Amino acid sequence: MYAQMVDTGAKRVRAAEEMDADERAFQERIDRGVKIEPKDFMPEHYRKTLIRQISQHAHSEIVGQLPEGNWVTRAPTLKRKAILLAKIQDEAGHGLYLYSAAETLGISRDQMLADLHSGKAKYSSIFNYPTLSWADIGAIGWLVDGAAIMNQIPLCRCSFGPYARAMTRVCKEESFHQRQGYDIMIALCRGTPEQKAMAQDALNRWWWPVVMMFGPPDEQSVHSAQSAQWKIKLFSNDELRQRFVDQTVPQAEYLGLSIPDQALKWNAQRGHYDFGQPDWNEFFEVIKGNGPCNRDRLATRVKAAADGAWFREALVAHAAKHQAPQAQKAA
């Protein structure tokens, strides 16, 4: 998932006796594992939190096209170019069904996009980092999509029906994306010394931003408990981060690449890797808009929307012209 620090509007979880009858019934449904559907009762905070979470995810898919689009015109072979094009197309598709899932909560796609363009809505911090070499395309598939899947697979079981169903579809494609990214890394690591160095450099630059994708440490994560109670967040940030590190270390070893963390070490007692902390100050700066590409990414999306306004208006005008006579006949 690409949602980070989603505000639930609640600083603490409320006990059953503090809820009214509707809310209690709602929570009991969730506890029984029954999906909430758009027309069912839901507390206003649940609805708003989901809009924030799903739209943040959708925006991430859309903005996420840009760092990869940066290399699609320079892909090194026709086969790699075709695979990358297909991957970027999948991402646009993910954006589309996530926006649709959010629309069932009573917000329009236009409103969500306006919130993205004004800076009110966020997208994942990861897409504010630059793609400087072809190896970055491999690293994004391997690490960024790998981290996203960690979070998205549990969300297939989340409490809100349309979101859970969208995630089921997204996950199938994401696991293909991760494999294609790893396949790029394998080719680079089996290639020339320059290619191997390119792969290592990409891992060095992407490692910490990816570790940060899961969001701040649990003790600083003020909204997680409420989201967990609502079953729209099924594992904590630190749990998912640990899983990701445990999964990724052997993959890096297979590639012959080293992870840029001095503290990384297998802990036999815990049965997990110990690892260092990223620079959380950098994370909060990126979220605030100070990452290397925040301005470029948002400006590109705003320009695309502005440049395309005539196109969207023309389609609406054409439809109005050609539907009007039929509507009159019907009347």
Next chain:
Amino acid sequence: MDAAKPAAPFEYLLRLGDNALVLSQRLSEWCGKGPALEEDMALTNVALDLIGQARLWLSYAGELDSAGAGRSEDELAFLRDAGEFRNLLLVEQPNGSYADTLMRQFLFDAWHALALRELAASADPRVAEIAAKAQKEVAYHLRRSSDLVVRLGDGTEKSRAMMQAALEQLWPYTGEMFQGDALDRDAAASGAGFDPAGLRAPWLDYVGEVLAEATLKQPPAEAWMHSGGKQGRHTEKLGFLLAEMQFLQRAYPGARW
């Protein structure tokens, strides 16, 4: 290959492959920047179809290449310079606005669909096979681009003006599609290819019909036309497109990706 059946000449296949490759490259420049999410997806779809076709044409061309015996699709795509490219000038024209991109697509699709219909009946079975596959994809491209030309031409005043300007800008690059040369004549004579002049009337009919419905004014059919792409004399734009596309293969010679 069956010795009794004629094979399309190497350069003839390059023309087909390079059209698809160069246009696909242009379309992929739009990635993530289209005017609507649905357009991003649809345009990428067309780019994907075209790159698939380019790979089929160039792979076959590589097999028949007597000069560099057995060049791969990637060697042909990434290691030829502009003068060795054989695409139409139309497809290398810059994306411009979305109106320019769609108009370029429409003018090409209308020719492409006709060309593939001829090639699907080629005496060269490989050509016929590739064309038959591409024909299905291009039928969709043409349906989509025609529909958008109509809706944008007959949309708002602004959209009509943009589509009309795009049409006038690109029109002088359409004549080349129907100009045959010795290579076309040889291919047509062997049954492997077709006479491009024969496509002019049906193309004008179809394009004229769509433009009329779009309330756009068709420039004169007899207007002066640019040419040279099919023989390797390109516009200044192609060199930059190739510099970008070929960067990694040129910067790291011999590397496998």
